[in-house]
Amino acid sequence: MQLRSIPTRSMRFFSLGQSALHRQLNGIFHGTELVIMDIDGTVLNNTIPFYWKHMNITRATYTNKPHWSANECLQYFEKIHKEHGASWISRQHVMAAMIEVAQHDQLIEVAIQTFYQSFANDPHAPSLFPHLKELMIRLREQQIPVMAFSDTDHFLIDTLLAKNNIREYFHNIVGETRKPDPAILHAVLAQHPELPQTTGDHVVVIGDNLATDGALAKAIDAKFIYFVGGVKTVQRQQAIDNVAVQQQNGCVPNDTIVIDNFNELCVALCFASLDSCSNKFT
DSSP, X not given: OOOXXXXXXXXXXXXXXXXXXXXXXXXSSTXXXXXXXXXXXXXXXXXHHHHHHHHHHHHHHHOSSOOOOHHHHHHHHHHHHHXXXXXXXXXXXXXXXXXXXXXXXXXXXXXXXXXXXXHHHOSOOOOBOTTHXXXXXXXXXXXXXXXXXXXXXXXXXXXXXXXXXXXXXXXXEEOOOOTTOOHHHHHHHHXXXXXXXXXXXXXXXXXXXXXXXXXXXXXXXXXXXXXXXXXXTOOHXXXXXXXXXXXXXXXXXXXXXXXXOTHHHHHHHHHHHHHHHHHHTO
16 A cells, blocks of 8 residues: 655654655656646635525525524435435535425526525635645646536536636636546546546545545546545544555555645645756756
8 A cells, every 4th residue: 555644844844854755755746647626625615604604595585494504404415415325416406405495496496596696796705725826836837737626516616716816727627526436527538638538647636535536536546635634523643544444445546645734735746846857957
């Protein structure tokens, strides 16, 4: 197994010395032609309360029922997950439950547009994780395209990335992906000949969910960077242990890296750049 953990500042990040640090970081982005990045919990922090704020605004518009609490929202999702056996839930399912109509009711599409308008007009937005924008800048400097790949509705993630002035750093944005099924990913790649048409270790997946992002990376034979900086209940060592179990079960790639700070990847790209320059003169 090739599970690697990269130390942060709080874990002697700079006391390792450049040679030891280089050995740990070397190879993460070597030969990378595409980065596939999850959005909720990876790029954007604490998105769920923001989504449900506007779902409840829409609910109030079409019903006289009280707002759903966070616990009621979670209970609904758990119910749908059990019924459908998947992590992905369509916006029609969600809206039908919120305004309490049958799933075929024509009012659903009207309510969805109300939700979109409320969402887009909100001057606030969930924030980026620290060092995320710096990472995107460095990926662009290395000419590595980044694809936003999320189970969330395309309009929502596109809007939030634009609100955070980071939309331009993504080569393309794909929502409602139904991870970990790679079918939509392959369909998107086929529509973009400028991107690699085959997957493998020249592709890096970055995400905060082993069951979706990690499993997607496994399905396409890619490297996986498991970000746990936004999961307060999961510590780095616990995450490493969880990954080891999933590797033994064949659910995530052997080439998996656990990080809790995007500054770690910025450093990795710096070393990748130095290696590239060094190779030109050897």
